[in-house]
Amino acid sequence: MFTDVGLNHYLVVSGILFGLGLFALISRKNAILILMGIELILNACNINLIAFARYKANPIDGQVMAIFVIILAVCEAAIALAIIINIYKNFSTVDVDEVNTLRE
Amino acid sequence: MMLENYVFYLFALVTIVSAFIVVFSKNIVHSAVALFFTLFSVSGFYVLLRADFIALTQILVYIGGILVLIIFGIMLTNKVTGAELKTRNLHFIPSVVVTGIITGMIIFLLLSTDWNPVKDPFSPNSTIKQIGFKLLGDYLLPFEIASVILLVALIGSAMYARKK
Known part of the structure; x- marks a missing residue:
């Protein structure tokens, strides 16, 4: 197990991180925790991108892609939090099970 | 090369343990603090992968931006003094089964494929x-x-x- 670190090690870590993010996405009730799960999934994706970039052909292209992923993660977090705050104003809860109507 | 291995396993341990805390903690603020450690050690991976700019961007944007935004969201949407900070997992066993199957499939595919990595990885200044x-x-x-x-x-x- 404790061999020299290579591509596979990073892929396994990112796979586990993706699984944990997916679990948060499926089972958490609080909307902010679902957002954290999305951040975990995006981080797993970024680790994959940069690991493949280093161990395969074209390193800089992979890093530029990772920058775009980070940019989209920022936009998504900002807008999702604005929506969550609006939901809290209307429903007084951020529990996604309670929020099941389009209007209060 | 040996030192790099130890640093990798340290970061991997921190990443996975703190991601577990993010997902399974009952308290949202604990989850947010654990997310800090996850993001920080992921940026350590980027340093190990010789992506210095991405590592700095990760710290600046994720920790300085998104994490602060998430903590603001927690503070704005919860009654901080009450029991509202507690949350729980829904459908625990089915979620664990589904997630486990999907994660196992992904890791199996990643490991069983021969990615044929290059012999001397990219290491720029x-x-x-x-x-x-x-x-x-x-x-x-x-x-x-x-x-x-x-x-x-x-x-x-x-x-x-x-x-x-």
């Missing part, structure tokens, strides 16, 4: 100059679109979150 040339060269159009998306997200979130 710095990537910032090359990334700059790429961003203003090959990736100029996506770069401009990303800036427009950031502007739209800024205006849109300000519009949504303001008082009526």
Whole structure:
């Protein structure tokens, strides 16, 4: 197990991180925790991108892609939090099970 | 090379343990603090993968931006003194089964494929100059679109979150 670190090690870590993010996405009730799960999934994706970039052909292209992923993660977090705050104003809860109507 | 291995396993341990805390903790603030450790050690992976600029961007944007935003969200949407900070997992056993199957499939596929990595991995002194040339060269159009998306997200979130 404790061999020299290579591509596979990073892929396994990112796979586990993706699984944990997916679990948060499926089972958490609080909307902010679902957002954290999305951040975990995006981080797993970024680790994959940069690991493949280093161990395969074209390193800089992979890093530029990772920058775009980070940019989209920022936009998504900002807008999702604005929506969550609006939901809290209307429903007084951020529990996604309670929020099941389009209007209060 | 040995030191790099130890550092990798340390970061891997911190990443996975703190991600477990993010997902399974009952207290949202504990989850947010654990997310800090996850993001920080992921940026350690980027350093090990010789992506210095991405590592710095990860710390600046994720820890300095998104994490602070998430903590603001927690403070704005919970009654901090009450029991509202507690949350729980829904459908625990089915979620564990589904997630376990999907994760197992992904890791099995990743490990059973021969990715044929290059023999001498890319190890530059710095990537910032090359990334700059790429961003203003090959990736100029996506770069401009990303800036427009950031502007739209800024205006849109300000519009949504303001008082009526």
